Amino acid sequence: MYPEFVLKERHSASIENRHPWIFSGNLKTIPDGVTNGSLVTVKDADGTVIATGTYSAKSMIAVRVLEYGPAVIDKNWIKDRIKSADDRRRLMGLGIDDRTTGYRVVFGESDGLPGLVIDRYADVLVIQTTTVGMNTLMDVVMESLVELFSPRAIYERDDISVRREEGLEQKTGLLYGNDPGLVEFSEHGRKYLADVISGQKTGFYLDQRDLRQKISQLSADRRALDLFSYTGAAGIASLAGGASSVHFVDSSGAALEICTRHAEINSIPASKISTEELDVFQWLGSHAEPEYDLVTLDPPALIKSRKHAETGRKGYHFLNRAALRIIRDGGILATSSCSAFFTEVDLAATLRRAANQAGVRLYILKAVRQASDHPWSVYFPEAAYLKSFVCRVERK
8 A cells, every 4th residue: 555665684673662763774675756755664574564654755764653563544543643642641630620731742753643743732732743754644633633622723833943854844824723822721720821823842841840840849938040931930830839039031031021921820929020131141150149049940952962962061060050059058959951962860960060069069859851741652762851850959
């Protein structure tokens, strides 16, 4: 039914272990005339069909596996796979009531749909496709989403650079329904706004849900600082947990305006928040005295590829050392890295050096990873990227 690729001998182990990528160098034959993005089948050296997936002519990852074995990839198949992913979110406690209505429905390879991200903000869905194969399946994905969720709107956020590697244009726009504007949703009872049209990622950092919840639990009566605050989700969680005040620092004035909106919709007095539009590296360079009881440090990915490793490590070291200097005795540091090339071990080593230089001792209260709706997969360890430590800082 689909064009047939054949693996080289002794190259089927990764598929047998259900890894979803087949590299071009592992293929013995690629039929002539196969269209970029086509559905294909893959046979082992003995002629057995071991995978069905999509083909990319421009990537080293030649086939992204949708099914391990023969399959017909049609709307019913796509719809069932999306529903299964959403059913798992229900088991995670997401989307079952109005306390948490913002979550990731589909996380690419981890949910058996390589190249597809679907985020849900109440009755609005946001889609990203990163592969040419998934791009060709968009019509049936859209039909499935309308039938499964009856959304008010579906918005496309395909403005990510990785699409260029697949020969795809970057684009955004309304795919279904009406212009959603800022979308209000809830997280553990707190109210947030997702800027699905022009915000970072798909409009919000859903992957930090678990860290925000931990921060909220530790915030009572603390003077807090939210660095790289974006729209202030962590700071709002601090205030919901009883923080006496939060200062938000970010380089985006538009994001800081939403910080203020977040305070308003959560009935937080204006006197408890302050904002400052400035580069965080510059801000930390001019502050050195212990004056905060809780600092949240969540920078963008400073190591986007291995060639940026050294520069990125220095950046993480500077940020954490500077943050530790402004935390009072007994205060809390919640620090994160979303760089896949900077591991949890790397972050721990950075904290150790930074603490020594800042003259403080650190005690890890909790290690936090990406939220459960951004699942790690035992078959696809590459899905792991976000790591955080919540630490008590002692000066004595």
